[in-house]
Amino acid sequence: xxxxxxIVTNRSALQSKYSxxxxxxxxxxxxxxxxxxxxxxxxxxxxxxxxxxxxxxxxSAVTQPKDERKVKAAIDAVYTAYTPDYLMVLGAPDxxxxxxxxxxxxxxxxxxxxxxxxxxCSAPYSxxxxxxxxxxxxxxxxxxxxGGSDPAYLVGLLGTAARYRTRAxxxxxxxxxxxxxxxxxxxxxxxxxxxxxxxxxxxxxxxxPRWPDAQLALRAHFINxxxxxxxxxxxGQPPGKEEYPVAHEAKRLKxxxxxxxxxxxxxxxxxxxxxxxxxxxxxxxxxxxxxxxAYGFFGSTTIAYGPSEGNGQADxxxxxxxxxxxxxxxxxxxxxxxxxxxxxxxxxxxPTDLKTLAQFYLLGDPxxxxxxxxxxxxxxxxxxxxxxxxxxxxxxxxxxxxxxxARTGTNLxxxxxxxxxxxxxxxxxxxxxxxxxxxxxxxxxxxxQSYTVSFPRDASAGGMKRFAATRRARSVYALLGERTxxxxxxxxxxxxxxxxxGAIVHMRRVHSR
Amino acid sequence: MxxxxxVVRKRVSVGSKSEHEAxxxxxxxxxxxxxxxxxxxxxxxPELDGLEGKRIECExxxxxxxxxxxxxxxxx
Numbered sequence: 028x029x030x031x032x033x034i035v036t037n038r039s040a041l042q043s044k045y046s047x048x049x050x051x052x053x054x055x056x057x058x059x060x061x062x063x064x065x066x067x068x069x070x071x072x073x074x075x076x077x078x079x080x081x082x083x084x085x086x087s088a089v090t091q092p093k094d095e096r097k098v099k100a101a102i103d104a105v106y107t108a109y110t111p112d113y114l115m116v117l118g119a120p121d122x123x124x125x126x127x128x129x130x131x132x133x134x135x136x137x138x139x140x141x142x143x144x145x146x147x148c149s150a151p152y153s154x155x156x157x158x159x160x161x162x163x164x165x166x167x168x169x170x171x172x173x174g175g176s177d178p179a180y181l182v183g184l185l186g187t188a189a190r191y192r193t194r195a196x197x198x199x200x201x202x203x204x205x206x207x208x209x210x211x212x213x214x215x216x217x218x219x220x221x222x223x224x225x226x227x228x229x230x231x232x233x234x235x236p237r238w239p240d241a242q243l244a245l246r247a248h249f250i251n252x253x254x255x256x257x258x259x260x261x262x263g264q265p266p267g268k269e270e271y272p273v274a275h276e277a278k279r280l281k282x283x284x285x286x287x288x289x290x291x292x293x294x295x296x297x298x299x300x301x302x303x304x305x306x307x308x309x310x311x312x313x314x315x316x317x318x319x320x321a322y323g324f325f326g327s328t329t330i331a332y333g334p335s336e337g338n339g340q341a342d343x344x345x346x347x348x349x350x351x352x353x354x355x356x357x358x359x360x361x362x363x364x365x366x367x368x369x370x371x372x373x374x375x376x377x378p379t380d381l382k383t384l385a386q387f388y389l390l391g392d393p394x395x396x397x398x399x400x401x402x403x404x405x406x407x408x409x410x411x412x413x414x415x416x417x418x419x420x421x422x423x424x425x426x427x428x429x430x431x432x433a434r435t436g437t438n439l440x441x442x443x444x445x446x447x448x449x450x451x452x453x454x455x456x457x458x459x460x461x462x463x464x465x466x467x468x469x470x471x472x473x474x475x476q477s478y479t480v481s482f483p484r485d486a487s488a489g490g491m492k493r494f495a496a497t498r499r500a501r502s503v504y505a506l507l508g509e510r511t512x513x514x515x516x517x518x519x520x521x522x523x524x525x526x527x528x529g530a531i532v533h534m535r536r537v538h539s540r
Numbered sequence: 541m542x543x544x545x546x547v548v549r550k551r552v553s554v555g556s557k558s559e560h561e562a563x564x565x566x567x568x569x570x571x572x573x574x575x576x577x578x579x580x581x582x583x584x585x586p587e588l589d590g591l592e593g594k595r596i597e598c599e600x601x602x603x604x605x606x607x608x609x610x611x612x613x614x615x616x
Contacts, residue, residue: 256604
């Protein structure tokens with residue numbers, strides 16, 4: 028049997044949360060599988076805690092739901108056996124855990140980075156984010172509520188996925204764009220890149236959090252605000268002030284979100300799944316969007332990064348996601364393409380790039396196509412229609428796309444370098460330059476960090492041989508400092524020097540946002 | 541859980557999109573927690589400003605390095 032889509036979950040974990048309510052979830056799953064079948068998608072439900080299901084894929088059943096190593100191995104076994112075009116993780120992290128990765132941007136306040144990126148990669152279990160540079164799988168997570176006991180939430184999300192419909196692209200051209208005022212230039216650039224204009228952008232302050240219903244009802248949302256752990260709000264900020272007014276609130280989204288809405292949120296912790304009990308019973312913004320009929324939410328589990336001006340890190344990966352959705356990709360393919368496009372921008376990923384790749388993920392059924400792609404003219408001819416009856420072109424074309432994505436991800440895994448923490452002190456000539464740059468920029472030093480850049484063993488073969496020697500001697504040194512702006516607000520600045528072959532080959536100044 | 545320590549103001553989430561000044565509780569064992577009031581603004585909460593420089597005892601939950609306080613009292 029050819030399987031197009033696999034739903035992986037842990038039934039015993041669901042059972043312990045919902046007891047007899049699991050029957051309602053089972054019914055909703057049957058409805059989704061039936062709806063998928065009508066769309067020509069063969070879907071299989073696999074319980075990673077089932078000995079029978081796991082024996083069928085030559086894997087081991089997960090006996091402890093939180094055993095991340097076993098869960099990763101189980102999902103890899105499922106993927107290898109069925110090679111589905113879509114892999115949907117069903118449940119919040121207390122059903123199917125995220126993989127806990129080490130934080131490559133150490134010192135930023137996050138101990139670890141919970142991540143679904145490893146499920147999108149064929150590389151085996153690791154806690155090192157640099158082990159997962161080449162995602163090849165189309166993956167999304169349809170979550171329930173952390174700590175939940177009422178199946179209604181998950182049943183609702185499964186119903187939304189079962190009843191989804193693809194809409195014309197013009198229904199996604201009018202957007203709700205929201206930015207912290209301090210980042211409006213960067214957000215405007217992002218919106219222009221995605222939608223061709225930024226004229227509809229809102230900022231906090233002065234706006235928010237009472238957005239007009241007509242704005243919230245738009246189907247494409249792009250949000251660049253502050254966020255915090257276990258918080259059901261996003262926050263704005265005026266330039267040059269330590270003020271953080273509420274920009275967006277989960278409680279104001281109920282019955283305001285249109286069916287089919289797709290959201291990309293750059294915010295720190297913007298897509299964190301937390302127990303609503305931690306915030307007075309209010310689920311997070313991402314969970315609330317999905318409950319209200321949104322199809323997909325792309326966001327971060329932890330503290331995110333972006334440059335003070337222009338675009339970088341979180342700006343880019345969110346843009347790439349919405350770009351692909353608007354072009355007609357499934358939500359899962361859009362998430363994979365966003366990861367791949369982001370990683371492919373660089374020769375090697377520095378610590379904040381690496382964290383960006385690991386922390387952003389898709390909430391939603393990955394097989395949903397929110398936006399119709401524009402068919403080529405040939406597909407409207409009689410000959411074409413006759414030759415490809417029963418919509419057989421769709422899976423065929425999808426197979427080519429999956430092949431391309433697998434090739435791209437494999438190439439990234441085999442060729443991309445990543446910065447790894449090092450205890451080495453920066454060479455004297457690097458220290459002199461960093462010190463001088465800090466002095467010129469009136470930066471008071473807080474600390475220094477060193478990294479070595481390592482590449483996969485085969486990354487310097489063939490045409491890449493000529494770079495092998497310089498790559499071996501590539502390091503990154505960062506000076507973290509503080510600078511007081513003209514309006515007397517302290518800002519942290521990071522001076523980053525990339526050293527290669529005994530010389531500084533690149534320097535940049537990364538401002539906090 | 542209960543916590544005891546000194547409240548200082550410092551920059552947190554350094555270098556990230558959400559870097560900001562915050563009140564941080566430093567315990568006797570050296571653990572640091574960004575302070576936040578249940579239901580309060582996690583970035584700037586005027587109700588907590590008076591705790592700067594004080595030694596406090598508080599109750600709350602720790603989530604991702606933040607101590608979300610449900611109760612606190614100033615010791616000195």
